[in-house]
Amino acid sequence: xxxxxxxxxxxxxxxxxxxxxxxxxxxxxxxxxxxxxxxxxxxxxxxxxxxxxxxxxxxxxxxxxxxxxxxxxxxxxxxxxxxxxxxxxxxxxxxxxxxxxxxxxxxxxxxxxxxxxxxxxxxxxxxxxxxxxxxxxxxxxxxxxxxxxxxxxxxxxxxxxxxxxxxxxxxxxxxxxxxxxxxxxxxxxxxxxxxxxxxxxxxxxxxxxxxxxxxxxxxxxxxxxxxxxxxxxxxxxxxxxxxxxxxxxxxxxxxxxxxxxxxxxxxxxxxxxxxxxxxxxxxxxxxxxxxxxxxxxxxxxxxxxxxxxxxxxxxxxxxxxxxxxxxxxxxxxxxxxxxxxxxxxxxxxxxxxxxxxxxxxxxxxxxxxxxxxxxxxxxxxxxxxxxxxxxxxxxxxxxxxx
Amino acid sequence: xxxxxxxxxxxxxxxxxxxxxxxxxxxxxxxxxxxxxxxxxxxxxxxxxxxxxxxxxxxxxxxxxxxxxxxxxxxxxxxxxxxxxxxxxxxxxxxxxxxxxxxxxxxxxxxxxxxxxxxxxxxxxxxxxxxxxxxxxxxxxxxxxxxxxxxxxxxxxxxxxxxxxxxxxxxxxxxxxxxxxxxxxxxxxxxxxxxxxxxxxxxxxxxxxxxxxxxxxxxxxxxxxxxxxxxxxxxxxxxxxxxxxxxxxxxxxxxxxxxxxxxxxxxxxxxxxxxxxxxxxxxxxxxxxxxxxxxxxxxxxxxxxxxxxxxxxxxxxxxxxxxxxxxxxxxxxxxxxxxxxxxxxxxxxxxxxxxxxxxxxxxxxxxxxxxxxxxxxxxxxxxxxxxxxxxxxxxxxxxxxx
Numbered sequence: 001x002x003x004x005x006x007x008x009x010x011x012x013x014x015x016x017x018x019x020x021x022x023x024x025x026x027x028x029x030x031x032x033x034x035x036x037x038x039x040x041x042x043x044x045x046x047x048x049x050x051x052x053x054x055x056x057x058x059x060x061x062x063x064x065x066x067x068x069x070x071x072x073x074x075x076x077x078x079x080x081x082x083x084x085x086x087x088x089x090x091x092x093x094x095x096x097x098x099x100x101x102x103x104x105x106x107x108x109x110x111x112x113x114x115x116x117x118x119x120x121x122x123x124x125x126x127x128x129x130x131x132x133x134x135x136x137x138x139x140x141x142x143x144x145x146x147x148x149x150x151x152x153x154x155x156x157x158x159x160x161x162x163x164x165x166x167x168x169x170x171x172x173x174x175x176x177x178x179x180x181x182x183x184x185x186x187x188x189x190x191x192x193x194x195x196x197x198x199x200x201x202x203x204x205x206x207x208x209x210x211x212x213x214x215x216x217x218x219x220x221x222x223x224x225x226x227x228x229x230x231x232x233x234x235x236x237x238x239x240x241x242x243x244x245x246x247x248x249x250x251x252x253x254x255x256x257x258x259x260x261x262x263x264x265x266x267x268x269x270x271x272x273x274x275x276x277x278x279x280x281x282x283x284x285x286x287x288x289x290x291x292x293x294x295x296x297x298x299x300x301x302x303x304x305x306x307x308x309x310x311x312x313x314x315x316x317x318x319x320x321x322x323x324x325x326x327x328x329x330x331x332x333x334x335x336x337x338x339x340x341x342x343x344x345x346x347x348x349x350x351x352x353x354x355x356x357x358x359x360x361x362x363x364x365x366x367x368x369x370x371x372x373x374x375x376x377x378x379x380x381x382x383x384x385x386x387x388x389x390x391x392x393x394x395x396x397x398x399x400x401x402x
Numbered sequence: 403x404x405x406x407x408x409x410x411x412x413x414x415x416x417x418x419x420x421x422x423x424x425x426x427x428x429x430x431x432x433x434x435x436x437x438x439x440x441x442x443x444x445x446x447x448x449x450x451x452x453x454x455x456x457x458x459x460x461x462x463x464x465x466x467x468x469x470x471x472x473x474x475x476x477x478x479x480x481x482x483x484x485x486x487x488x489x490x491x492x493x494x495x496x497x498x499x500x501x502x503x504x505x506x507x508x509x510x511x512x513x514x515x516x517x518x519x520x521x522x523x524x525x526x527x528x529x530x531x532x533x534x535x536x537x538x539x540x541x542x543x544x545x546x547x548x549x550x551x552x553x554x555x556x557x558x559x560x561x562x563x564x565x566x567x568x569x570x571x572x573x574x575x576x577x578x579x580x581x582x583x584x585x586x587x588x589x590x591x592x593x594x595x596x597x598x599x600x601x602x603x604x605x606x607x608x609x610x611x612x613x614x615x616x617x618x619x620x621x622x623x624x625x626x627x628x629x630x631x632x633x634x635x636x637x638x639x640x641x642x643x644x645x646x647x648x649x650x651x652x653x654x655x656x657x658x659x660x661x662x663x664x665x666x667x668x669x670x671x672x673x674x675x676x677x678x679x680x681x682x683x684x685x686x687x688x689x690x691x692x693x694x695x696x697x698x699x700x701x702x703x704x705x706x707x708x709x710x711x712x713x714x715x716x717x718x719x720x721x722x723x724x725x726x727x728x729x730x731x732x733x734x735x736x737x738x739x740x741x742x743x744x745x746x747x748x749x750x751x752x753x754x755x756x757x758x759x760x761x762x763x764x765x766x767x768x769x770x771x772x773x774x775x776x777x778x779x780x781x782x783x784x785x786x787x788x789x790x791x792x793x794x795x796x797x798x799x800x801x802x803x804x
Contacts, residue, residue, distance in 0.1 A: 001634045008517035044464035062446035065647030100671035107670035115410035232403045245467030247675030268509035269502035273649030
């Protein structure tokens with residue numbers, strides 16, 4: 001039977017894109033997984049979670065397994081609001097929605113703001129999962145260059161001015177990961193943050209701030225766009241995925257109450273009372289600042305190990321910037337097609353994510369790749385970088401005809 | 403700031419409906435909650451879940467908290483497939499998608515099949531959450547009468563024929579709860595099931611079969627539409643909400659692989675590895691058939707208690723049918739506006755769901771209400787029915803001018 005005839009045009013159009021997760025390399029057993037943006041196993045508070053759930057069920061019995069009634073699940077919202085307040089983001093109850101991960105929050109925001117006629121702007125490169133989402137709604141995606149200090153807001157301004165002058169549609173939404181960006185690791189300086197907020201007022205767009213890595217700084221804490229926003233322009237997305245564990249599927253979005261109400265209209269997985277109550281209980285038993293300090297120290301150390309390995313093993317044609325937080329290092333390999341190289345790398349026992357997946361125009365990412373220093377142990381990480389460097393060197397030599 | 407200007411027309415239209423959950427009564431503390439379609443507290447295997455999670459985390463450590471890697475989470479799919487097979491629904495891996503509850507599955511199916519130009523058909527009355535979902539996509543909702551034996555398929559056929567003759571759009575999707583329907587408790591006989599499947603072929607529509615209550619039969623097990631479907635017309639939705647607990651948010655949909663792929667395209671909360679692995683572990687420790695038998699016996703007994711209380715206390719103007727499974731009894735109260743009565747009932751200490759919420763045309767539900775016998779203990783249930791009966795009797799007497 002042909003089901004195509006049942007799909008509305010907008011769905012048919014979305015189904016023409018690459019399928020979800022096309023970027024995930026098919027990593028063989030035993031391969032060193034520098035592709036994975038996962039927390040380190042030893043930094044996931046597994047035992048505390050188990051103990052918390054035991055305490056929760058002893059206290060609340062079946063309530064966290066029902067639709068409503070779990071006090072602990074409700075308390076998660078209070079915890080998140082206190083945490084946001086501590087980061088200069090005072091938020092009313094009606095301005096917060098807990099979601100099943102940050103990605104769902106991005107999808108729900110796209111759902112209420114975008115259709116096939118809408119224009120959205122994203123960084124180039126940007127988070128491939130967000131790109132997948134926006135491509136489900138519209139083909140009108142414009143891109144803003146990113147350098148080692150994040151989104152080039154001057155270029156954004158020029159582009160918006162030109163579009164306005166030429167009568168081209170302006171973006172309704174600008175998606176950005178200002179702090180320790182995925183994939184570049186770049187951190188937007190304060191003056192660019194302020195500039196972006198000014199542009200939102202001038203050109204009347206909303207900003208989707210993805211702050212998945214904002215608390216994982218190795219130096220000073222960046223001020224979120226949300227904390228600087230005086231005009232209700234920012235829709236903020238946070239997540240437990242990088243600071244607790246992604247399999248829990250807990251994220252949130254903060255926005256003006258009217259937008260939160262609209263977003264919640266379309267959230268049909270409902271509240272995940274059991275997981276929310278479990279995490280809420282865990283958070284009463286965890287010193288969050290101490291937990292964050294452990295994460296920062298551990299990931300800073302891993303970053304340093306990876307940087308050292310890169311310095312030691314990579315040929316000079318390969319370049320990168322030092323990230324001040326987050327999970328990733330973004331490599332440029334002059335003259336190497338990282339998409340074509342991936343299979344060889346997997347055979348050589350190391351995985352990465354080819355740059356192409358982080359761009360709307362894939363060819364822009366041809367010579368880039370993303371490495372993650374978050375999840376692999378130090379020894380393996382060094383060995384993974386060495387394997388990759390060997391491969392790159394061979395490839396570069398081949399090119400030179402040696 | 404006015405955010406309306408940022409919404410696409412389809413979203414603006416959806417936001418004109420009642421907000422989600424408008425049907426949920428604002429139940430005061432201590433009120434007897436005959437409105438709640440929850441499992442009984444003592445039938446939720448809370449302790450076994452706690453023990454299962456302890457075992458899971460000892461075995462798999464951080465893996466269930468990561469994106470992928472939990473063997474137990476994967477095993478849930480196998481368990482569901484074995485269970486479907488036992489109910490004469492052999493299903494390939496590619497034909498199953500685990501969702502965050504049955505409601506999400508309904509929403510995702512609506513997402514890939516409906517837009518503002520599409521027509522969908524639903525039972526009248528039908529599940530109010532499903533109605534909310536369809537109304538988010540289209541205003542073209544046609545309704546099929548339900549009697550004590552479920553959807554009136556003969557009337558559906560007549561309507562479809564008339565629409566075809568008059569050049570009116572035919573539904574792309576027919577949503578039904580054939581077994582122990584919410585809210586009527588009716589069970590579609592085999593001949594109507596076969597008739598509906600024939601109509602799908604003749605009039606070229608797909609069927610969304612919501613089987614949330616299918617395993618909670620008090621007599622014989624009905625054959626699902628999916629098990630009778632020889633032509634790939636049925637998209638099946640199942641759920642753990644009524645047989646384990648809704649706060650876990652575990653459901654699934656079964657459909658031809660092509661449709662499952664399309665549905666998954668838009669599922670952006672990703673896989674809930676932790677909950678899936680937890681439930682999967684629980685299921686290895688639970689004798690499912692025995693668990694179902696306990697549920698059936700307990701809910702049958704509660705149904706009987708409610709029926710007896712209704713017989714004893716309700717005036718003769720109130721009528722109902724005896725459900726052979728599920729959670730609900732559907733009352734008709736001649737001459738009583740159940741929406742208007744609700745506040746008094748809540749003050750008298752009993753809650754129900756007014757009939758209006760189960761209909762596209764709300765006035766059709768004016769004299770109906772839904773009672774749930776699933777979650778309230780026997781004594782409270784009898785007392786709740788007595789309170790409601792007292793109120794109804796007063797109201798009826800008032801009408802008669804006594």
